[in-house]
Amino acid sequence: MAVGLDKIEPGKITEKEHLVVEGMDISGHWNRMFEPRVLTEYTVDNLEKVAALPGGESLMWCYGCAKCTAVCPVDIVGDYSPRKIHRRTQTGIDLFSSPDLWLCTTCMNCLRVCPKEVNMIQIMPAVREQAVLEGNVPPELQKAFEDTAKHGNPLGQPQRKRADWIKKAGVAVPIIKDLKREVDILWYVGSYPSYHPRGIDAASAAARIFNALGVDFGILGIEEKDDGDSQRLAGEKGLFEMLAEENIATFGKYEFNRMVVTGPHEFNAFKNEYPKLGADFNVLHYTRFLVEHLDKLKPLLKKPINLKVTFHDPCYLGRHNGEYEAPRELLRAIPGIELVEMGRCRENGYCCGGGGGGMWLDSHTKDHTTMRLSERRVREAAEYGADVLAVCCPFEVSRFEDAAKSTGNDKLMVRDILELLDESMKE
């Protein structure tokens, strides 16, 4: 209520005279508020509950401009964005138990455009952490948490089999423990490249490329565990800290100059999150590492690949870490490839749906959207006439291959850039 308005007795206020200008009554008597206006019919308790969490504060800062709604990949297949989350929470929805809690992939496209810096990459993990503590987690995600805790990887595969893939690589893949010496490159392979059949294809291709370039490298083999960053973003902070502690101790046992990682999520973890826990090493995503070796790599790329290729920017390589060029430089180096860009690329790249725990929430997402984000993305690639959807994140190959099938775009091939390079190296 306006200051002093409560002291005015409504019955005593009358309109004295009207001011009429050129036939129009502009005295505004119709707009005088003699009664206090009811502005709210709800409590903001739920919004305040989110804002009270460390990391949740910025949800309060939203002023409803809706810039985020225009770019949120989930809104394109559903009804979602920070603005909508803010409004729903403000009008009483409990985000802690709402299905909305699990739809954000932490892709960061909203933060890129938000004038108020409403930060879903901090808000969502903070609220999810509470939901996890209360046991309110979708079952498929809970399983991924449990598999990671028990086996060191979210696929639920035995730890002792983590290096079995090297038997299929066709070249030497040294285990750093056996080398008993310093190496130039510690290659952190990652969970999906170690266990998933299509991830193994990319890992084997990387091994062949590293060998052909004469890279002095070693892998951790059965000592390697999942980086845990996606589990952290999905709300399992404790699990992340446990894995980080174990991985950092393992890294500390060996001498290496730099680390190369296969996946953008691991890259993000080791570059931005592990240093907060005391780890200090130089890490590169494989695309940047191979670009450094382009002079040596180019002469090896002899076989033309005469296909139209489009590239999907991984959120955690592009928006989160600013790397847009290295993957494209590698693709341009392959003879025969015609590189076409999709409308949603680079800074505005569409999300595959796998980030922030989305990798293990496909059924939940499908139940609350019109289609999976991966399905929307393969349709876009097909609309641009691509023969190949090129990726450089181990989450994406299987996601997009499944989506190509489920949307009837079977002709669209999904290939890791490593596979395309390896193919071009074949005589």
Ligand code: SF4
């Ligand atoms: S862009 Fe930011 S301020 Fe604007 S509606 Fe979205 S969250 Fe709110």
Ligand code: SF4
């Ligand atoms: S981080 Fe991505 S998915 Fe989450 S709300 Fe923002 S734009 Fe949408």
